[in-house]
Amino acid sequence: MTSPLTARRATRIHPGQGARARGLIPYLLIAPAALVLGVVFAYPVASLVKESVSSPGLMGGTEHGLQNFAAVLPDPLFHSAVLNNLRLFLAVPVLTVVAVLLATLLFERVRGWRFYRSIIFLPYVLAVPVIGIVFSYILQRNGLLNEVLRNLHLSALTRDWLGDSGLAIWSVWAVIVWQQLGFGVVLFLARLSSIDLSLYEAAELDGAGWWQQFLHITVPYLAPVIEFFVTLSLINMLSWVFNYVFVMTGGGPVRSTYVLELLIYQKAFRDGLPNLAAALSMLVLAFAVVLLSVQSVLRRRIERMEG
Amino acid sequence: MNSIGASAALLGVAAAPGLLAACGGGGSTNAASDAGGELLVWYWGEQEAPGMKDFFEGAVDKYNQAGRDKAGDVRAVLQESDTLYTAFRTAAKAKKGPDVQYLWGGTQALEDVWMGNIAPLNDLLPQTWLDKVDKDARRETFWNGEQWGLPFYELNTAWAYNKKMFERANLDPENPPQQWDDFIAALTALKKSGVVPLGVGFKDAWLGGWLISYFGAQNFDSVDDALAPFRGDVEFSGEKYVGWLEPVKELIDRGFFNDDVLSLDLYQGEQLFEIQKAAITNSAQPQIVGFQRKLGTDTVGVMLSPAWGQGKLARFFPGASQVLTVTSFSPRKDRAAQFLQYLHEPAVMKAMYDASGAISPDTRFDPAWLNTDVDKQMAKLKPTLPSIWYQYYYPFPFERDGVTPGLQQLFQPQGSVKTAVDMMQQAIATWQREQPAQVDAYKKWTLLG
Numbered sequence: 001m002t003s004p005l006t007a008r009r010a011t012r013i014h015p016g017q018g019a020r021a022r023g024l025i026p027y028l029l030i031a032p033a034a035l036v037l038g039v040v041f042a043y044p045v046a047s048l049v050k051e052s053v054s055s056p057g058l059m060g061g062t063e064h065g066l067q068n069f070a071a072v073l074p075d076p077l078f079h080s081a082v083l084n085n086l087r088l089f090l091a092v093p094v095l096t097v098v099a100v101l102l103a104t105l106l107f108e109r110v111r112g113w114r115f116y117r118s119i120i121f122l123p124y125v126l127a128v129p130v131i132g133i134v135f136s137y138i139l140q141r142n143g144l145l146n147e148v149l150r151n152l153h154l155s156a157l158t159r160d161w162l163g164d165s166g167l168a169i170w171s172v173w174a175v176i177v178w179q180q181l182g183f184g185v186v187l188f189l190a191r192l193s194s195i196d197l198s199l200y201e202a203a204e205l206d207g208a209g210w211w212q213q214f215l216h217i218t219v220p221y222l223a224p225v226i227e228f229f230v231t232l233s234l235i236n237m238l239s240w241v242f243n244y245v246f247v248m249t250g251g252g253p254v255r256s257t258y259v260l261e262l263l264i265y266q267k268a269f270r271d272g273l274p275n276l277a278a279a280l281s282m283l284v285l286a287f288a289v290v291l292l293s294v295q296s297v298l299r300r301r302i303e304r305m306e307g
Numbered sequence: 308m309n310s311i312g313a314s315a316a317l318l319g320v321a322a323a324p325g326l327l328a329a330c331g332g333g334g335s336t337n338a339a340s341d342a343g344g345e346l347l348v349w350y351w352g353e354q355e356a357p358g359m360k361d362f363f364e365g366a367v368d369k370y371n372q373a374g375r376d377k378a379g380d381v382r383a384v385l386q387e388s389d390t391l392y393t394a395f396r397t398a399a400k401a402k403k404g405p406d407v408q409y410l411w412g413g414t415q416a417l418e419d420v421w422m423g424n425i426a427p428l429n430d431l432l433p434q435t436w437l438d439k440v441d442k443d444a445r446r447e448t449f450w451n452g453e454q455w456g457l458p459f460y461e462l463n464t465a466w467a468y469n470k471k472m473f474e475r476a477n478l479d480p481e482n483p484p485q486q487w488d489d490f491i492a493a494l495t496a497l498k499k500s501g502v503v504p505l506g507v508g509f510k511d512a513w514l515g516g517w518l519i520s521y522f523g524a525q526n527f528d529s530v531d532d533a534l535a536p537f538r539g540d541v542e543f544s545g546e547k548y549v550g551w552l553e554p555v556k557e558l559i560d561r562g563f564f565n566d567d568v569l570s571l572d573l574y575q576g577e578q579l580f581e582i583q584k585a586a587i588t589n590s591a592q593p594q595i596v597g598f599q600r601k602l603g604t605d606t607v608g609v610m611l612s613p614a615w616g617q618g619k620l621a622r623f624f625p626g627a628s629q630v631l632t633v634t635s636f637s638p639r640k641d642r643a644a645q646f647l648q649y650l651h652e653p654a655v656m657k658a659m660y661d662a663s664g665a666i667s668p669d670t671r672f673d674p675a676w677l678n679t680d681v682d683k684q685m686a687k688l689k690p691t692l693p694s695i696w697y698q699y700y701y702p703f704p705f706e707r708d709g710v711t712p713g714l715q716q717l718f719q720p721q722g723s724v725k726t727a728v729d730m731m732q733q734a735i736a737t738w739q740r741e742q743p744a745q746v747d748a749y750k751k752w753t754l755l756g
Contacts, residue, residue, distance in 0.1 A: 056744065071741050076733060077708060136510075141567035163510065163569025165719055252512055253569050253715040255708075269393050271704055272422060276741060 048285070051278035068279035072267075078280070081258040084169050088237040088259070091177050096230055098177075099184025104218055106185065107192040117189070124182035132247025135175050136162060139248075162249055165256040172244055172257055180236070184229055191225045192218070223302050231295035235288055260284050342638035346376065346646060348383040349405040351391050352629065355462065356593050358663035360385050365662070366655055375649060376642055392419075399424040399636060406637035407646060409459065412628050413447045413699020416456045420448075421748045425632045427453035431644035440651070441668035442755065443694035444628040446530065449755040450748070456630030457647050460665035463592040463685055464517065464625045464696065466610045469502075469602075472586040476500040483610035485622065487554060490613035494563045497586045504563040506585020508576025509718065515711030517573075517589050520625065520697040522551040525616025530754055532618075533700040536735065537749045543735055544728065547618070552724045554615040556717055568718055593664045595681045609681045611688065624689050627696035628668045702738055702745055709734025 055063050072078050102120060106113045123131065138144045139161035146158040161171040195217075203213050219226075242261035249257040260280060268277035348367070352359035363383050371380045386394065386409065398404025399422070408425075410416035419425050428437065432454075437445070440458055448456030470480035476496040484490040494504040507514055524533060526547045536543040543549070558564065565571070565579055573589075580588035581598060590598070592609075599607040614621040631650070633643040649655060656667040657676050666672060666682065677683050698706065713727030739746050 074740075075737055077737070140570035143570065160567065160570055163567065163718075165716065249510070250512055252510065252712065254719065255712045266707070270707075271742070272396065272418065273741060 045285070048278050048281055051275050052282045053279075055275045068275050069283075072276055072279050072283075077255060077258055077263060078260075080255050081260045081263045084257060084259050085238055085241075087169055088173060088176065088241060089234060091173050091180075091237060092230055092233045095177055095180055095184055095233055096226060099181055099229070100188055100219070100222060100226065102181070103185045103188035103192060103222075104214060106189055117185070120185050121182035123179045124186075126179070128179070128243035129247050131175065131179055132244055135171075136248050139171055163253055165252075165254040168249055168253060169257045172241075172248055175248065176237075176241065176244055180233065184233075187225055187229055188222055191222055195221050223305075224299070227295065227298050227302060231291060231298075234291050238287055238291070239284055343378040344639075345379050346381045346407070346639050346642050347405045348381060348407040348409075348631075348646070349386050349391075349395065350383055350407075350409040350631070351386045351388070352409065352460065352663070352665065353385060354388055355591060356460065356663040356665040359659075359665060362659045362662035362665075366650065366658065370646065370649055376645065378639070378642055381646055395419070396422070396424065399634065402636035404636070405634055406639045406643040408632050408634050410456065410630055410632055412444075412456065412458070412462075412630050413696070414702055415699070416448050416630050416632060417450050417748070418703070418745075419632070420450060420455045421745060424635055425455050426635045426637070426640055427455055428457060428633065428644070428647075429453050431633060431640055432457075432648065436648065439670050441628070441670065443626050444668035446755040447628060447696070447699045448630050448632075451751045452753065456632050457651075458628035458668040459631045459650070460629055460659065460663075461592065461668050462627045462629055463689075464520065464627060465590065465592065465595065465685070466521075466587050466612065467580055467590045467595045467598050468587045468608050468610055469580065469583060469585075469606055470608050471606050472497060472500070472502050472583075473608075476502075476586075480608065483608060484613050485611070487613050487615035491557070491561070494558070494561070494587075498561075498563060503565045503579060503585040504587060505558065506565050506576055506579030506588045507568055508571030508573045509568045509715060510570055510575075511572040512707065512711045512715075513573045514576070514589070515714050516698040516706050518555060518714055519551070519706070519710050521589070521612040522555060522615065523548075524618075524623065524695050524697045525612075525614060525621045526550055526618040527616075527695070528619040530620075530695050530700065532620075533695070533697055534749060534752055534754070537701060537705070537738075537746070538752070539739075539746065539750070543732055549724070549728045549731070550616070552713075552717070552727050555714065556722075556724055559717055559722070564718075569715065592666075592681060592685055596664050596679045599679060599681055604680050607681075609684055611692075620693055620695055622692055624692040624694045625696055626668075626689065626694035627699055702742070702749075704738045704742070705731070705734050707734075708737060 052068055053064055053066065055067055106117050106120075110116070140146075141158075141160040141163055143161075145161065149155065149158050159167055162168050199217050200213055203217060208216070239261060241259055242265065245251060245257050245259050245262050246265075251258040251262050260283070264277045264280045264284070267273045267280060350359075350363055352363075363385070367381050367383045370376070384405075391409070391411075395404065395408050395410075396419070399419070408419075410419060416425070437454060444458035444461070445454060447458070448454065466483075468483055473480040473483070473493070476493070476499065478493050478496055484493045497504040509515070527533060532547065535541045536548060541548075565576070565585060568576070571579075576585075577588045577590055577594065579585035580590075581601065583602070587610075595607065595609050611622070611625065631647055633640050633647070637643055650659075651667060651669050651671065653671050653673065656669060656672050659665055659667065660672075660676055664679070664682070666677075666686075674683075674686050677686055709731035713730035716722045716726055716730070717724070
């Protein structure tokens with residue numbers, strides 16, 4: 001039988017031990033989140049690495065090595081897919097510049113700016129498959145766009161937008177820009193709403209015009225958001241364009257719109273080659289990591305500039 | 308940030324079992340074969356033979372009500388097109404899922420045999436019973452000396468033509484062209500009369516498999532010629548294998564196709580025929596029956612591919628069948644086989660035809676049951692010609708990565724036969740590099756004689 005006092009004495013913590021225990025508390029607090037992250041991210045990535053260097057052996061069992069990479073790297077379809085992802089990267093500067101300009105115009109509260117903001121943002125909330133299906137009709141050789149051009153006596157401009165192997169990827173590109181623009185505009189507009197308007201007033205007093213204010217106040221103020229948006233958009237163009245391509249072109253015509261995700265999907269689900277799909281996914285992951293590293297470097301530079 | 312790619316690959320792991328398991332006897336049937344409980348059937352077909360769902364549900368109800376299976380009831384679940392294969396392969400990986408699985412025919416079923424997902428039927432069904440099933444249909448899923456798929460219904464594929472448009476172009480509506488020169492002359496006359504001679508859609512890629520199947524085997528002397536390049540016996544080159552691209556190019560160059568071929572999906576292309584803008588379209592037999600019901604027998608006729616080639620298969624019957632299989636992981640294989648036999652009972656085959664227009668490739672199917680002109684005409688042609696549907700004998704990546712892009716580029720202004728050939732050869736090389744186990748499976752493929 002122990003008295004409450006004895007029990008308290010017995011559990012008293014030594015001052016040194018207390019410091020150590022207190023030091024552990026942050027780790028304990030983040031442990032659940034770390035566990036979740038481990039299950040959600042670390043385990044799949046580790047499995048992916050394992051699958052990418054394994055393959056079914058010819059005599060049964062499993063072989064390990066870089067044979068999956070050796071199999072996919074010479075594939076012309078892989079080259080074509082990489083090239084198309086790079087082409088889609090070209091949408092990012094266009095998206096960024098147009099979104100910044102539109103956000104700046106809306107920020108100046110032009111007449112009906114709320115309406116324009118909604119119109120610009122609307123495509124972003126639509127489901128990609130719906131957009132894909134609608135645009136595959138609009139862009140048909142005898143579809144709405146060409147019909148309008150013909151009615152405007154601009155028949156010379158009509159094209160088989162999704163059927164011409166030289167044009168199809170650019171048609172997909174244009175649809176992606178149209179849909180993603182709203183996100184950039186809203187993002188930049190949100191940042192602009194926190195800007196100190198006295199900066200513009202002071203610049204005006206100093207005789208700065210619209211363009212100078214834009215270049216020397218708006219753009220620097222938006223820099224961290226631009227950096228975030230550019231990185232996010234690049235990663236989107238790398239690993240988030242499957243829906244557009246799958247619905248609008250299926251990779252055709254003549255393999256001209258293949259992207260890495262579509263190739264991964266086909267290897268994994270249609271050809272029953274999960275190891276090759278894993279190898280391709282590793283390459284995409286490596287590319288994404290490089291982009292994130294560049295973003296990290298840029299962020300530090302911007303922070304130094306701001307600091 | 309690479310979540311989609313990573314997830315795709317990881318899910319793919321679940322979707323693809325080892326190929327060589329099948330070669331090593333993954334389809335063993337000596338497991339406890341009479342386990343009780345529900346017999347699960349995953350089927351498909353409503354999409355191409357409307358009425359199949361009603362038939363299947365009715366047939367299963369009758370089977371259950373009659374107590375045909377003492378060990379338990381049958382439950383049939385209709386599958387979606389997009390998930391027919393992925394869902395099955397995921398189930399096969401977990402070794403838990405359907406006892407009977409519907410698959411598209413030929414290599415599209417054998418792929419799962421090679422993955423070890425399917426059990427051979429020879430140990431489950433008496434040979435005398437199997438012999439009553441159409442031999443040409445059985446050949447499509449006969450591999451390594453065993454029958455793996457039970458032909459379920461025919462999906463013969465031909466050309467629908469508009470008799471009235473033929474008449475207006477001064478062509479004989481009851482005698483469509485059978486030889487290439489006559490075909491070109493007919494298309495020229497149709498074009499001159501102001502209609503689109505050939506209405507097709509190629510945006511969704513499926514037309515590639517149809518065109519090679521219509522024209523690609525015409526220099527073959529036997530079905531075995533189709534397998535030879537994939538076994539590695541011969542190069543996929545020369546007049547025998549790539550000669551068909553010239554006639555196809557001729558059709559394109561002469562402007563016989565609709566101008567928006569690459570803008571339209573397969574079924575949108577066929578609709579050009581349905582709305583009477585195009586005189587001829589590629590179509591499966593049940594769809595041609597549908598056209599005939601809608602437009603009338605005096606308007607819609609059916610014709611086979613005209614012969615351009617010199618092989619024994621220059622004039623051929625485009626016979627193809629979808630199949631039902633017994634899964635390798637089923638603990639109820641004998642019960643599954645019993646249900647398959649039930650589906651081939653005359654009364655059940657007739658009920659399927661009446662409900663969906665799907666014809667069982669079975670000698671017990673009475674031709675007197677046929678009730679449409681198209682079906683009667685095709686049934687009359689069938690015994691007179693050798694049967695082959697080329698698509699069922701090559702590996703699918705060859706079509707997707709070689710045939711389809713090769714043909715699509717022929718429709719481009721700068722398209723060339725040489726580039727098409729290069730693409731097809733490249734696709735075979737990639738397939739050989741990536742799928743050595745399938746190459747091995749092809750080497751073991753001896754056709755049913």
